[in-house]
Amino acid sequence: METVKSLNKWANAHTYQWLDILRVVVGVFLFSKGVSFITSTLYYTELIAPIKNFGGGMIFIHYIVAAHMVGGIMIVFGLLTRWAIAAQIPILLSAFSINFIGQMNIGNLILSLLLVLICIFFLFYGSGKHSADYYFKMQQ
Incomplete structure (x- = not known):
């Protein structure tokens, strides 16, 4: 818990408007991906x-839709951002690795890698001041 508090203090001391805009853009993008699902x-x-064949293909789809839509809204508003990002990271890592299992799509590979990196950043940074x-x- 002390680590989260120290990360919040650091993030609030080093907050920038463009980071909040990036957080909102990522949230909107994830929400729109959920809608497209x-x-x-x-x-x-x-x-x-x-x-x-690894089991539960439909479970994956339903988890992805719920996590993207609810998590996207939470990320946009900055509400429980770290929890919402933590729910997104397994999905984004799967999206990254599915390019190696199936047909390679460079656009999806780069997009998923970029989103993974941004989400890992916000996992540590938090939601920011705005x-x-x-x-x-x-x-309080």
């Missing part, structure tokens, strides 16, 4: 086809 399930079932977490902390 719902609207085009055929594409994503074909995407997950190489790993469907967030619901900071607002609620200041209300």
Whole structure:
């Protein structure tokens, strides 16, 4: 717990407007990916086809949709950002590794790698000063 407090203090001392904008953009992107999962399930079932024999292909799809949509909204508002990011990282690592199992798509590979790196940064950085977490902390 002390580590999280020290990370929050460091993040609040080194907050920048562009980091908050980046957090919001990542949240909106993840939310839109969740919506695209719902609207085009055929594409994503074909995407997950190489790993469907590992069990629970539909469970993966439902977990991904819920995590992207709810987590995206939480990241946009900066509410429990580290928890929302922690739910996204396994999905993004899977998206990165699925390029090596199935057909290689360089665009998806770069996008998923970039998102993994950004999410790992926000896992340590937190939500920043312009967030619901900071607002609620200041209300105590």
